[in-house]
Amino acid sequence: MTGQAASPVPVRVRAPGKVNLALCVDRLGDDGYHRVISVFQAVSLYEDVLASPADELSLTVAGLQAERVPTDATNLAWRAAELLAAHAGVEPAVALHIVKGVPTAGGMAGGSADAAAALVACDALWRTNLPREELAELAAELGSDVPFALVGHTAVGTGRGHEVTAAMTLGEYHWALGLRDEGLSTAAVYGAFDDAGGGAGDWDDEPPTDLMQALRAGDPAALGATLRNDLEEHAIALNPALAEAVRVARLAGALGVVVSGSGPTVAALGRSAQHALAIAAAMTAAGVVDDVATAVGGVPGARVVGGIGA
Structure with a gap:
């Protein structure tokens, strides 16, 4: 031991x-x-x-x-x-x-x-x-x-x-998150990606340059313009209602909108904490999500907050 x-x-x-x-x-x-x-x-x-x-x-x-x-x-x-x-x-x-x-x-x-x-x-x-x-x-x-x-x-x-x-990053980033009661299966989304011939292009072993530059500069607007998810269209195909949440967030002035991972959470980047709240309110008012949350990134990973070492 x-x-x-x-x-x-x-x-x-x-x-x-x-x-x-x-x-x-x-x-x-x-x-x-x-x-x-x-x-x-x-x-x-x-x-x-x-x-x-x-x-x-x-x-x-x-x-x-x-x-x-x-x-x-x-x-x-x-x-x-x-x-x-x-x-x-x-x-x-x-x-x-x-x-x-x-x-x-x-x-x-x-x-x-x-x-x-x-x-x-x-x-x-x-x-x-x-x-x-x-x-x-x-x-x-x-x-x-x-x-x-x-x-x-x-x-x-x-x-x-x-x-x-x-x-390497500067600053903090404010997110409005459109949540759904019914989840999406990661395996199903990847399966749809495969069935559609996803990933058939040349593979680059580096993360997107423009996105990394935006993070280093601490530029939320530039970051919003470079958000990317190769699984997004396949998640939307499995749950078409996600497209409406993306549309409403964009109309609310989000700097960028992306389906997170295999979905179905829709993440919209705001200019500020107040703007993130406004985007969340717009998604709620439009009835395109089951719930909303706002959050800031990036925060620390797993850490003790009570008991030993707190």
Whole structure:
């Protein structure tokens, strides 16, 4: 066993959801995966994971769309606890409680945030004291978005999206998020992308130059003009109502609008916090979304906010 005896003190860890400023997707490879280049930005919608001492592994969920979240071994947070325990040579004895603030199946990586938070929380609770680099390796085994949830802020993901490098950015960015009660299956969206022959062009191993320049300059208007998601048209084909949310956000003066990840969350970039609120109000008034939120990016990745090390 790595580290000391487990702590009797519960640990609370907070991890952010994300929007994809760019999601560039290559054709399906022979290995069954797509190469992607994703520019992630962590935003201030959060998942909280409370890890408490227990005799065995258990999981409960509360908060936004909690009824849609599994509480068994199919949950990424559960899998994260099991993976860390096996790696560190400890018993997976922990009671995990998730408080959700990120939409489920919304393209904002709420499940990945849960997994990252569970890794950090269990590492603190069990005092396994793994370096962040080692946690990141475990995170990559759990899913392609999990390593970014550890890092946060703004970063570039390559490979399957799991190889994460921090991006140079200035300023903060204000988002209006159009949410839907019914999620979209990532597998279904990628399947539609493949069926349409997606990714058939030349592949560039670098993130979009104009987008990265906008981030380095701290220029929201330039960033808005360069938002990109190669899956967007396929997400809209599966859920045509998304097109109306995109249209309304643009009419409200958004600097740029993009479907986040595989959708169905529509992310609209505002000029300011007040403008983001106005865009959200326009989407609500038009009845094109089920709910709205506003958020700022980029915020830190998974971190302890209560208990040990807080």
